[in-house]
Amino acid sequence: MQSRWLIPVGAAVAAQAAFATQYLSVQQAQQEAFAGASEFRLVPAADAAARAAIGAPAGWAPQVFEARAGEKKLGWLIVDQVIGKSEAITYALALDTAGAVISLEVLDYRESHGSEVRMPAWRKQFVGKTAADAAALGREVKIISGATLSCRHLTEGVQRLLRWYEVALKAPA
């Protein structure tokens, strides 16, 4: 185990970071969830009745793809976005033809506001650290630790999509 703190002494300037990570593209998510699919057909957006039935919030606009292998329907991949206090998460929910969850993947995550951590006033506090440290601190923020994020919005988003499946996608019995 090895650790070195790179922290300023005394009260200090803090930088707002634009932290963002992309994990998967929509196309990669499609391929991973439905490896055998030959086509992903975009399904028309939810109509007003379906939106009202599930209590969709304003601006709710998931992209829905029907995965097919030739004439055979394999399921759906739904790409949706949830926005929290300071973060936005785009995720993909894959459902089979019976509406069971195949997979749930975060496509990208970003903390929405602020400038970058390269802020000179912030970096100047670390004068005296090695050149390598200074370079590392100036690089993009890739890993971040601090006040724990809640995934409540994401969980609510998934529940909303599952309700929407019942209302709009499920084949009539």
Add this chain to the structure above:
Amino acid sequence: MSAMLQRARPHLGTLVEMRVEAPDEACARAAIETAFVEVAAVHARMSFHTADSDLSRLHAAHVGTQVEVDARTLDVLRCALDLAARSRGCFDPTMAGRLVARGFLPPPRSPFVPDARASWRDVELRDGGVRLRRPLWLDLGGIAKGYAVDRAIGVLLANGATQALVNAGGDLRVAGPREEIVHLRGAGDAGIAGALALRDAALASSGGAATRRYRDGRWTGVHLDARDGSHVGLFSSASVTAPSCMIADALTKVVFAAPFALARGVLAGYGAQAATHATRRGWRVQGRAA
């Protein structure tokens, strides 16, 4: 030619991110899938809410009855009791009754009400099972997330990862030969207030800003000094590095609650180091020099 792969999924009430480097992509993919299964298993066994978790079965059982639990639950309980002893009760996994009473946890399905005198000393581990000496509710929220991170790292390495990162909403561990830079959020809305270079080490951060509530004229939060039930860490954040994420996770609560000298001794005993941050005062480092 090696492959890098990263994925994030909601688990443990937060977003769990895994990043691995492995000899090839198929290997990286398989390692990540297996590690997410392990994280889900740890959550299922140690959840306070789910009806069939080890904790729920224990809370449903009568005092004095031996309840068999998963070996992983025993691992975590053993560590939690050890921490409680070393911190003289500043860290105590049996405080869930107080958090329920204050609205920070939903009441569990349990036929009894926790005894106000109950503490970690009333939890007995033996022969693969747990026995409670007084009615009490266990909450492993302050330690099990770190354990899930440790288990995931173990699975990634066992499945061929050469460099690995698991980050569960800020409780994280890195493994492999390369050093990683981790940025630290400060207290409150301080933004990025510092950073840390880590190699083969774990880091956990806790802070009251995200969860504190103003009620009846005063602030309350999820972090308690178990000795008197008072709230701690409402306006500061604590980051701890340790060899394992379970230890780091639990020690953030000790740093909030314990007097400075006691915390220093506990940190040293685990080979850990802490830095606390408050917006006005800045950083303070506790523990051995790295």
